[in-house]
Amino acid sequence: MVDRQPAVESSPEKEKSLNFVEEIINDHLASGRFGQRVHTRFPPEPNGYLHIGHAKSIVLNFSLAEKYGGFCNLRFDDTNPSKEEEEYVQSIKEDIKWLGFDWEDREYYASDYFEQLYEWAIKLIKDGKAYVCDLPSDKAREYRGTLTEPGKNSPYRDRSVEENLDLFERMREGEFPDGARVLKAKIDMAHPNFNMRDPVMYRILHARHHRTGDKWCIYPMYDFTHGQSDSIEKITQSICTLEFENHRPLYDWFCEKLDIHHPQQIEFARLNLTYTVMSKRKFLILVNEGFVSGWDDPRMPTISGLRRRGYTPESIRKFCDYIGVAKNNSIVDVTILENHVREHLNAIAPRVMVVLNPIKVVIENYPEGQVEQLSAVNNPEDESAGSRIVPFSRELYIDRDDFMEVPVKNYFRLSPGKEVRLRYGYIIKCDSVVKNDMGEIVELRCSYDPDTLGKQPTDRKVKGVIHWVSAEQALEAEIRLYDRLFLAENPDKVEEGQDFRSHVNPESLQVIQHAKLEPSLKGAQAGERFQFERIGYFHVDQDSQGDDLVFNRITSLRDTWAKIASRS
């Protein structure tokens, strides 16, 4: 494979400091350990959906390859047929593509290496470095020793090479039931690192594999697969998470004993986020017990959940880049993620006016039947986004939050006798309040100042600006207001006898059925994102059917007023 040109150097005056992985790579480059090559890989097990934590690894591996002009492979670590499925392969590929990365033709599967792995196992047996062990798993556990006591040698440890070869071949032939025998590496039962106490290389598993079918009934373990797969693919830096640190000596042992290309394993801290959980097991509980609607529920930190929520791939990539890579366990504040999507959407999302919780406004001095077409800017951050027309008429809707019968201090929206600016429109004044028998406000009677369209009155200052929708032309839609799934910063921190379930936010989803939308939203397509002015960013959900639109709240706008109001 030819090397690519490194990505264009960023401006030298703004030199970004290197993370520890880049420092290691630079050392390798300087020493020439792998020539001048950088070749990484992202190695998911196809046994679940990808989440934001995987995104960190994906971004790291692919970006490093790009930065150094190398390559990044996609390799499925599919050595456990009892847990893996084709469905997951597809979703993983889709998620990586959506994030914006391309593995080109380098899509590999550990299962493609099974034959080579088998031959390498034979070699180790012949070299006296592996043996077939008949100890059942519970016995094997006893022989392994404990944290403080060394293990002891299996009684099968000194079988002859011939016997081992014979037994291992018969394991492959399917002569023995699951669990009857394993192939182990002969290392050191007294090693302080458990992974070196004669680790299992192969187990018997009469299970159908999603790619190799029934060809095999013995499957290699992770430790006997991963390093060699890296080796076969001529990987240079094999980047994984911290929990594999203890496996590195074994990774190195196999490469050495097999005398094959030997990549450098480098471990980094996985991503943790506040107010969420990040494990397949917990996702499964959330889905199975109905806390969420599925793996792609917009509250889930899965890639598919974030996608459905409306997050942009750019913002996720930028976030991953921003949080950096290090070895200390950290919990990243989820607001940092939210800020990244806000920042991106602020630049690209068209603005529209939507009233979530409508209250009718009648402008009594505005002619009945008259409709004015007002011009509204699509995106103040992007002049090229142009403008659109919004109809204005005698009857409108405004949000309930934008009116207070008895205003609190510093409230500068609408209240009796007070004025407010209708965004892109006129200044109106609330003259009276209409209530029903229950005392609930059903309507506001107002008057408008015709001389305030596009200009500020000279005799007074009107500070408040609110959004609105013309009643007759309004569209209706379902709006799903998503909030964080957990109320606790760390959902796993619980009282005795409880678990993360007890921290689930019962109000993480609030559905609004008949929100009022400005008519320009007609024809909005699933996947489009908008800023509802003064409210937040919203994504047209796939549940939308033609004119029956469904919007997901991606994230709210920063709400300074809410902050002030909640303080008092």
Place this chain on the structure above:
RNA sequence: UCCGGGAUCGUUCAAUGGUAGGACAUCGGCUUUUGGAGCCGAGUAUGGGGGUUCGAAUCCUCCUCCCGGAACCA
């Protein structure tokens, strides 16, 4: 308890023997037809003790705390 890691503002990442810095969060101000966005400013950190050095977050040493490890999972 054994082995392997880790410890810097509230959070996260820098500073690689030479003024501890940025971002987010917080607080204050300016500006604004989004209480949005933007702009300006403020406060807050080297886990602890010893040592080396003119000088230590950085090197040495002892201690403390946190994380991971005893699947025929990855």
